[in-house]
Amino acid sequence: MTATDVTIEPGSESTGDEPVLVVEDLQVEFRTREGVAKAVNGVSYTVDAGETLAVLGESGCGKSVTAQAIMGILDTPPGFVTGGSVRFKGTDLLKLPDKERRTYRGESIAMIFQDALSALNPVYSVGRQIAEMFRVHRGMSKKDGMAKAVELMELVRIPAAKQRVNDYPHQFSGGMRQRIMIAMSIALDPEVLIADEPTTALDVTVQAQVMELLADLQRERNMALILITHDLGVVADVADTIAVMYAGRIVEQAPVYDIYHRPAHPYTKGLLQSIPRVDAKGAELYAIKGLPPNLIRVPPGCSFNPRCAYAQDVCRADPPPALERLSGTRAVACHFHEEVLHGSRQ
Amino acid sequence: MSDPTSTGTPDQQEIRQEFMRAGAQNIALPGVTAEESALPVGDVGKPRSLWQDAWEDLRRNPLFIIGTILVLVLVVMAAFPQLFTSVDPRSCSLSNSRQPPSSEAWFGYDLQGCDVYARTIYGARASILVGIFTTAAVMVIGGLIGIVSGFFGGWTDSIASRITDIFLALPLLLGSILLLTAFPSTAETPELVVIGKVVFALAILGWTQLARIMRSSVIQVKNQDYVQAARALGASSNRVITRHVLPNSLAPVIVVAMISLGAYIGAEATLSFLGIGLQPPVISWGIAINDAATYVRTSPHMLFFPALFLSVTVFAFIMLGDAVRDALDPKLR
Numbered sequence: 277m278t279a280t281d282v283t284i285e286p287g288s289e290s291t292g293d294e295p296v297l298v299v300e301d302l303q304v305e306f307r308t309r310e311g312v313a314k315a316v317n318g319v320s321y322t323v324d325a326g327e328t329l330a331v332l333g334e335s336g337c338g339k340s341v342t343a344q345a346i347m348g349i350l351d352t353p354p355g356f357v358t359g360g361s362v363r364f365k366g367t368d369l370l371k372l373p374d375k376e377r378r379t380y381r382g383e384s385i386a387m388i389f390q391d392a393l394s395a396l397n398p399v400y401s402v403g404r405q406i407a408e409m410f411r412v413h414r415g416m417s418k419k420d421g422m423a424k425a426v427e428l429m430e431l432v433r434i435p436a437a438k439q440r441v442n443d444y445p446h447q448f449s450g451g452m453r454q455r456i457m458i459a460m461s462i463a464l465d466p467e468v469l470i471a472d473e474p475t476t477a478l479d480v481t482v483q484a485q486v487m488e489l490l491a492d493l494q495r496e497r498n499m500a501l502i503l504i505t506h507d508l509g510v511v512a513d514v515a516d517t518i519a520v521m522y523a524g525r526i527v528e529q530a531p532v533y534d535i536y537h538r539p540a541h542p543y544t545k546g547l548l549q550s551i552p553r554v555d556a557k558g559a560e561l562y563a564i565k566g567l568p569p570n571l572i573r574v575p576p577g578c579s580f581n582p583r584c585a586y587a588q589d590v591c592r593a594d595p596p597p598a599l600e601r602l603s604g605t606r607a608v609a610c611h612f613h614e615e616v617l618h619g620s621r622q
Numbered sequence: 623m624s625d626p627t628s629t630g631t632p633d634q635q636e637i638r639q640e641f642m643r644a645g646a647q648n649i650a651l652p653g654v655t656a657e658e659s660a661l662p663v664g665d666v667g668k669p670r671s672l673w674q675d676a677w678e679d680l681r682r683n684p685l686f687i688i689g690t691i692l693v694l695v696l697v698v699m700a701a702f703p704q705l706f707t708s709v710d711p712r713s714c715s716l717s718n719s720r721q722p723p724s725s726e727a728w729f730g731y732d733l734q735g736c737d738v739y740a741r742t743i744y745g746a747r748a749s750i751l752v753g754i755f756t757t758a759a760v761m762v763i764g765g766l767i768g769i770v771s772g773f774f775g776g777w778t779d780s781i782a783s784r785i786t787d788i789f790l791a792l793p794l795l796l797g798s799i800l801l802l803t804a805f806p807s808t809a810e811t812p813e814l815v816v817i818g819k820v821v822f823a824l825a826i827l828g829w830t831q832l833a834r835i836m837r838s839s840v841i842q843v844k845n846q847d848y849v850q851a852a853r854a855l856g857a858s859s860n861r862v863i864t865r866h867v868l869p870n871s872l873a874p875v876i877v878v879a880m881i882s883l884g885a886y887i888g889a890e891a892t893l894s895f896l897g898i899g900l901q902p903p904v905i906s907w908g909i910a911i912n913d914a915a916t917y918v919r920t921s922p923h924m925l926f927f928p929a930l931f932l933s934v935t936v937f938a939f940i941m942l943g944d945a946v947r948d949a950l951d952p953k954l955r
Contacts, residue, residue: 349853353776382856389854394847399673399869408865413856460855 294366295324296500297346297385297468303359304338304345304524306571313571315341315355317524320599323500325467328491330503330515330532332547334568338524339504343470346502347387348377364468383413386461390473392453396445402456403429403441409463428459432489451482455489462493469494470502475510483507487514508551512536517605520544523569523579526599530606540608540617542584578611586612679949686945692938700750703743711740711905720921730923733913741905742927748813748906749935752820753887757879759825760832760886765875767829768836772871773844773863783837790830795892798823802898813904820899824886835878839871846870873950880943884936891932907932 304316316338323329331339344350346362348369362369364384369377389395397405406428407421416424422441429437432455445453454474461469471490475483491514494501505511511518511532518535520528520543528541539545546564566583569575575582581591590611599607602617610616680686699706714736721731729738771782801823807816843849849866857865893899894908895915902909907928914924 347854349850378856378858380856381854387851387854389847389851391847395851397848397852397866397870400865409855412861457851460851464856 294363295322295327296365297502298322298363299342299346299360300363301360302342302345302357302362304341304350304355304357306354307356308354308572311572314524314574315571316345318360319521319524319526320360321519321526321529323468323502325500326494326498327517328494328501328503328515330505330511330518331521332505332508332511332518333521334506336568336571337521338571339521340472342521343387343472343502343504346470347381347385348374349381349387382409382461382466383464384466385468385470386464386466387470387472388454388457388461388474391477392450392457393445393477395457396453398445401442401444402448403443406456406460406463409460413464424463425459428463429456431462432456432459432493434459449482450478451486454478454482454486458486458489458493462497462499465497466499468500468502470504472504473506474503476505476507483510490514508547520547523574524571525579525609526607527580527596527610528606528608529599530602530608534606538617540602540606540613541610542586542612542616543580545616546583586610586615588612676946676949680945683945683948685941686949689938689942689945692934693942696746696750696935696938699743700747703740703747706743707737707740709737709740711736711744712903720917720924722921723923729927730921732910732924733917738910738924738927741910742907742931744905745907745910745928746931746935748817748900748904749887749890749908749932751817752824752890752900753883753935753939755817755821756824756828756886756890757883759821760829760882761875761879763825764829764832764834765836768833768875769840769863769868769871771833772837772840773867775841779837782833786830786833786837789827790834792827794824794827795889797827798889798893799896799898801826802893806898807901809901809903811901816900816904820890820893823893824889828882828886831882832875832878836871836875839874840867843867843870877943877947877950880946881940884939884943887932887939888936 299322300320302316302319303314306313306315319338319342321329321331331342333339341350341355344355345357346369350357357370360370364380369380372380396402400408403422403425406425407416407418410416410421410424411418426437426441429441434440434452434455440448445456448456454477458474469490474490475486478486487510490501490503493499494514501514503511503515515532518528518530518532519526520535520541522543528535528539528544530540534540535544536548539548543564546562549562550564552561564583569579569582575592577590577592577594578584578587578596580596581587584591588611594611596609596611599609601607602613703711714731714734716735718731718735719733721735723730729742732738732741767782767786771779771786798820802819805819807819844867849862852862852866890899890906891908891911894906895912897912899908900906910928911925911932914921914928918925
C-alpha cells in the first residue's frame with residue numbers, strides 16, 4: 277500500500293451519527309449541442325451500514341447518473357456535477373482532488389454494472405481480473421491474488437471455482453458473469469456497494485439467485501447497498517427504503533412496505549399499477565401514458581404533469597413542493613399527495 | 623442455497639407473498655437452480671482467450687501457413703544469406719557481364735558481372751530491415767498519437783487529429799523523395815545509416831493511417847463498460863490505458879501494420895529504383911531493378927529475379943496480414 281492510500285478502519289462505524297453515505301442536493305447537468313440537460317436536479321439520499329436503498333425509476337430519469345456522480349466516473353464532458361455534496365463518512369468526495377478520490381473507489385465505494393459481459397475485460401481471464409483488485413490496491417503477488425480470486429469466486433457461489441478461475445468472461449453464463457462482477461466489487465470490502473441494474477440483463481430465475489447473493493453478502497459484511505433498478509419485483513425483496521426518481525428528482529421516498537401499499541405520488545402509483553398480474557389476466561395492462569420528458573425541455577411546473585391523472589392548473593404553473601415529510605420515514609413531492617394517498621380521485 | 627422467501631423482514635415477506643399470490647411477474651421462484659446444473663463444469667478443455675482463439679483459427683488457415691513459411695524463409699535469408707549461397711555477391715568479374723542463367727549461375731549475371739542469385743539473396747536483408755523498422759516506427763508513432771487523441775478527447779484530440787491530417791496530406795512517396803533528396807546518401811555513408819534514412823523518410827509520413835485506426839479503435843473501446851467498471855473499482859488512467867484500452871484496441875492496428883509492412887518494402891524498392899533510397903554498395907532489390915531497367919529487352923533475367931523476390935515478399939506479408947485479420951475479426955470475412 278502506498279503512503280497516499282487512506283487506511284480504513286475495519287467494521288463500519290460512521291463518524292458521529294451521520295450515515296455512511298450522504299448525498300445532498302446533488303446537481304448534474306449534461307452540456308450537449310441541443311442545450312443543457314439537468315439529468316440530476318437536487319437529489320438527496322442517505323444509506324447507512326447494513327441498509328438497502330432502492331432507487332427506482334424509468335430509463336433516463338437520472339438514477340444511473342446519480343450513481344456515476346457518486347463514484348466520480350461521470351464522462352466529463354458532457355456531464356458536469358454542478359452542485360451538492362457526496363459525503364462518505366463525513367468526507368465530501370466531490371471536493372477531493374482526482375488522485376485522492378480514486379483511493380475511495382473500490383476500497384470504500386464499489387459499483388457493479390448492468391451487463392456483466394461488457395463490464396468484464398474480454399482479454400483477461402476472470403481470475404486475473406479479480407486478482408488485479410488485490411494486486412493494484414493491496415500489492416499482493418500474482419499467486420496470492422489468484423488464491424484470493426478463487427476464494428472470492430467460491431464466496432459468490434461459482435461452482436468449480438478452482439477449475440474456472442482461468443476461464444475467460446465469454447465462457448461464463450450471464451448469471452455467473454454477474455457473480456464475477458460482484459466478486460470483483462466486494463474484493464476490497466467496500467462499505468458502500470452501488471448496484472446499477474444488476475439483474476436487468478438476466479432471466480428471472482437467475483435474477484433471484486443474484487439478488488439473494490447480493491442480499492446475503494450485504495448482511496454478512498454489513499455493507500450499505502444502493503440498488504438501482506426499474507424492476508419493482510426485484511426491489512420488494514431486498515430494499516429497506518425506496519426512492520422513486522422522475523426527471524432528475526426524487527419524487528417519493530419511503531420504506532418499502534409503505535410504497536407498495538399506499539403510494540403517495542401519482543408516478544409511484546402508476547408504476548405499481550403497470551406490473552402485470554395473473555389475477556388480472558385478460559384485462560388491459562395499465563401503462564403510464566406518454567414518455568418521460570426530454571431533460572433539455574422539462575415542462576414547466578411539475579415535470580410529471582403531462583402524464584399525471586391528478587394534474588391541475590397548479591401543477592402546470594408551480595413546481596411541486598420540495599420533498600415533503602409526511603411522517604417520520606416518508607417523503608413525497610406532489611401537490612396532491614393527500615388525494616393520491618387516500619385514492620380519493622379517479 | 624436457502625429459500626429466498628425466508629429472507630427479509632416480516633414486512634418484506636408479506637409483500638413478497640402477496641405478489642406471489644397475485645402471480646406478479648419478475649418475482650423470484652424459490653429453489654430454482656437451473657443455471658447451475660446446466661453449466662458444463664471442468665470438461666470444457668483449456669480456457670482460451672481471444673488471442674488463443676485467433677491462434678487456433680490461424681493454425682488451420684492455409685493462407686497463414688503459406689504466408690508464415692514464406693516470411694520465415696525470407697527472414698532466415700535476411701539474417702543468414704550465406705546459408706543459401708556460397709557465392710560472394712561483391713566478387714564480380716566484368717567478363718561475365720549480362721550473362722543469361724546457366725548451370726553455373728542459376729539467375730545469370732548482372733551488368734557488373736555479379737551473380738544475380740547471390741545478390742538477390744543478399745538483397746533480402748535491406749528490404750526486410752526497412753520493412754520491419756518502418757512498421758515498428760509507424761506503430762509506435764501512430765499508436766501513441768492514436769491512443770492519446772482517442773483516450774483523452776477534447777482539445778488534445780483536436781490538435782493530434784489536425785497534425786495527423788497535415789501529415790496525411792503529404793503523399794508518402796513524394797514526401798520521401800523530397801526528404802531523401804534533401805539528405806542524400808553517398809557510397810561512403812555506412813549501410814545502417816542509409817537504411818535508417820529510408821526508414822525515417824517512410825515512417826515520418828506513414829504513421830498517419832495507423833494513428834487514425836488506433837484513435838477510432840480506442841474511442842470504441844474506451845466507451846465499453848469494462849473501462850468504466852475498471853475506473854469504478856479504482857484503476858488509474860495509466861492502468862486503464864495499458865491494461866484495458868490498449869490490449870483491446872490493438873487488433874486492427876496489428877492487421878494494418880502487417881499489410882503495410884509489404885507496402886513499405888515496395889516503397890523502399892521504388893525509392894531505391896529512383897536512385898535516392900538505398901545506395902550502392904548496399905545490396906537491395908530496388909537497386910538491382912534500377913540497374914536492370916535499361917537492359918530489360920536484352921537481359922530480362924536481371925530484372926525478373928529481384929522483381930519476383932520483391933513481389934513474393936510483399937505478397938507474403940499481405941497474405942499474413944489478411945489471415946490475421948480474419949482470425950481477429952471474423953465478422954469481416
